[in-house]
Amino acid sequence: MSVSVETAAVPVAGGAAVGTPSTRRPGAWQKKLPTVLGSLLVLVVFLAAWEWGPAAMGMPEFILPKFSRVVQESVLMWNTSDLLMHFGITAFEVFVGFLLGALLGLAVGVVLGLSPTTESIFSPYILALQIAPKVAFAPLFVMWLGYTIYPKILVAVLIVFFPVMINVLSAVRTVDPDLVNLVRTLNAGRVQIFRLVEFPSAMPALFSGLRIASTLAVIGVTVGELVGGNMGLGYLLVDGEGQGNTSAVFVAIAALTLIGIVAYAGVVWAEKRVLHYMPRAATSTV
Template identity: 80%
Template sequence: MRPNLSTTLGSAAVLLVFLALWQWAPGALGMPEFVLPKFTRVVEEAGRMWTDSQLLKHFGITALEVIVGFALGSLLGVMFGVALGLSPRTEAILSPYILALQIAPKVAFAPLFVMWLGYTVYPKILVAVLIVFFPVMINVLSAVRTVDPDMVNLVRTLNAGRVQIFRLVEFPSAMPALFSGLRIAATLAVIGVTVGELVGGNLGLGYLLVDSEGQGNTAGVFVAIVALTLIGILAYAAVVWAERRLLHYLPRASVTTV
């Protein structure tokens, strides 16, 4: 459902109040600039970083890492989710190891990936893949398992093969749950890439964040955080756009995503 005018105006009002508090509250509370810089100070620092620190280049590198990590993690999640959903025996064999991989802290893997692959984009992408994989896999697996058996039996009476049952019933039924997982994964991909850049990187917004922190440049830290947030918002919006385009063609009864 598209937001109406009052909803848009309400969101804009909340944003304006937030920016106003950011601008004037630190001074009113007596906070020094190095603790919480004013909004205009952050904007000024963003302009300086744009020209002196190649902010756009670092933004593009992080965005590319997020896109690749999100795409690969989602693809693996769909593949494993379908395979485990269609084969309970396979799930029983592999689920303990997949769960152990999910429980293991991803921050612990980042230094290993840097040691193995060096200060390249690959460690950051791998961390993003690990974080994105699990929510997509779980959502797809659950959706495949909860397909209406009457629909499956109906298609079988029409002499449909296993591939046809999956294509006509199981996969379309799993699409809403898949996009729910993709919404979560879109934001988690940014976290994964940022963790990788914080641990070991010489490019990207995570690197700029660490570099600004090392110089005591609080405004620069805020610039990096805002840029990372923007990437996450764009990734999430892209998933929502694709969801509306694709689920629009599914029967209304199958569309349960909020």
């Protein structure tokens, strides 16, 4: 009689059979459980240190408020300062700036990657744009477009553009030539070579750039709101600093961090579904 490798049949009372527990493989949640518990433990230790550490060191609350005081301030800002509205405005600016910057970086990266001559012509100007401090552009955009959401989105676009562009350019430029020659032997045209070989090969690098860009978009929008904003979390941050309300500053920072985490998680989620066909070693595990 053959016995299954997965679960060996063991007779019990009543003639039934159950699988031997020692031969069962652990589920995915069992493998991730130690990591999740470890992360939660680090979070608990961090929050405990934040709650009782400042008082233990004799640090005044206007310099570093304890965690419970920040939570109380967040509730107060939710009720009296339209925290949700400001959060939504900043999140919208991050999303639009990230999307436009990523699309622009993808398009320019593909064009420069496919044409070395075009790269030689435009690369000095693109490099100069990247080297120029983005903070310096924010007041200029405010002077041009006023105290609206557009200056913040433009700063985010500038910051997001370069990492996406350079990753896509490098990936397109380093495509395996044997794959290109193989497709050419099948009478594939230029568009088909790009669609079947070059663009799929650039996808891992594209998502690597998008991971970086998702966090930089938050920085770009925050810079724009700090320089010339009357709405958004950056505005609340400046307002809290002007009032000497350290707890409000921490609330704004925590909300900006939450937006960045959600943006990064969205890129990771999309990457896992788009690149599901690739080996795990070829994609990041973060």
